Amino acid sequence: MILSLVVTVMVLYGVGTYLLLQRHLTRVVIGLSVIAHASNLLLLVGGQAGRPPLGDSGVGPVADPLPQSLALTSIVITFGVSALLLAFAYRSWQITDSDEVEDDVEDRRIAALAAVQGLRDEEVVDAEEIEEEAV
């Protein structure tokens, strides 16, 4: 039982990490949600079952409520931040017509400068164009 949970957690982490590395924001958001699910399951696996934290209840074994409350808090936080990320993705789509994460302008400039090391004229022009764009 516990083993199946552990395997589930592992698979979820793997899937989440794969999705997180994609360029499309919707996939990144889904990836983060999947990783968050993995963490919540991990919290539940970690609890010490049947150990009441607030003294003996007198009605037999009680589940440890702490991991559950940790998971609950974490679910609420992930929910809120996922909503914010979706808003980001929507805004990104509004501005650029796609939800792909763009290249960093500075990165492109440095890459262009590296290309210019050969100092061929066309490439210099290229780099300057990109710089203008950056400005």
Place this chain on the structure above:
Amino acid sequence: MTSDILIPLPIVLSLGAAALSLGLGRRPRAQRALGLITLSVLVGVVVALLVRVADGSVIATRIGGWGAPLGIVLALDLMAALMLTVSLVVLLIVLVFTIGSPRPIDQARFFYPVYMVMAAGVAACFLTADLFNLYVAFEVTLTASYVLIAVGRSREQVRHGITYVVISLLASTLFISAIGVTYAATGTVNLADLANKLQEIDPGLRAALGALFLVVFGIKAAIFPLFFWLPDSYPIAPAPVTAIFAGLLTKIGVYAIIRSQSLLFATPEESGFLLAVAGLTMLVGVLGAIAQDDVMRILSFHIVSQIGYLIFGLGLLTLAGLSATVFSSIHHILITTTLFLIGGLIELATGTGALRRLGGMIRTTPVLAALFMITALSFAGVPPFSGFLAKLAVIQAGLEVGAYLTVGVGLLVSILTVFSMMKIWGGVFWGDPEDAAVREQARTRPLPAVMMGVTAVAVILGLGIAVAAGPIYDLSERAAASLIDPAPYLAAVLQ
């Protein structure tokens, strides 16, 4: 006993002010006044608390009367009190700076509520004595920062804000996983209780947990190799927001590293690893800064580099090293924020931060040039400023232990920092601006007096650290002593 009632006040008052401020959404004046009053009162409160714990004692309060390890405990030792005081002073300074800005980002109704929520989160990070509440406090701070970083909703902000949110959320998920595993191993999340129970578990498992937490807090603190998101995302936020991020958010990560490593996981074997990380953080940060061409990006890389010095002091695991780290933290929070405020003023005066387009500002804004010079020299560690004392302390502590390689890297990075600061000086203040539009704008638009004034106050406070270095260093030493011998902290939390 009255002081114990004061402990939750920074969190409670900030959150209360945030809620009230939200209700005052249509009256920005009232929002500003509320923010100023709340933060001023809180500075008074934390100074009172600081006086109470200045002798190295620890005070704690149990929320709702439930004792540790079941209830929620807030504890304040000297380390936390010092960080809390400086943080609230910086929050107040940046709030005044924002209010004084001509195109106020506070047009957005939610700015002040979110700012106060962030103040509450920062205070909670320093006050909590519980791993899970530390997670919640981090989340409160970060969620506020997600909103602030994207406050203009421009294309750039969306692009870089996404990076910031995704990496922070990933770190938070790792954090909660680490807490889950820790709870499974020990059955508690209370820091003091953990300190005792971690001694009983398998040392291998304990080291693994320590490494997991180091990664989590390392992402927040931007240490090598987990710093890449910081120079990418910080520069695009509005200037006051960047200033507060630069001063506070990474330092919260550093504080969490110091607290967790010194209380829970400190072992001699770890020292070498931390020193290597510290050296690489210093070096990579400063090299990144030298390669940049934009004022805010240069400064952002310097945040990373300076974090290295803080980890350096911690990695020595000696009293002198930790004292140097505490002293440097105080210095860095104030000086980094000041530098970013000045960077914001440069961008405001000229409309750009690109060195290749700037120049000659020493003639148009001589006061700003003087403020930058003082702060930059202090930041780089030139005597007689506070940065020099901070670096001297950490280098001396390093020499005592014989960590010559890291000391060498520290000295080299210090020189490179001076070089980088002079690059900004040469690019921004000397010579002639290459761009005619920039020249025109700098000449015609005077900087708002409030912004200049509050930046000057920040610079003077920075000089004050150097003047009062003796007493402040004494306090840092006492704070470090209570980190090395946590018995009073444990007793206060577990009482």
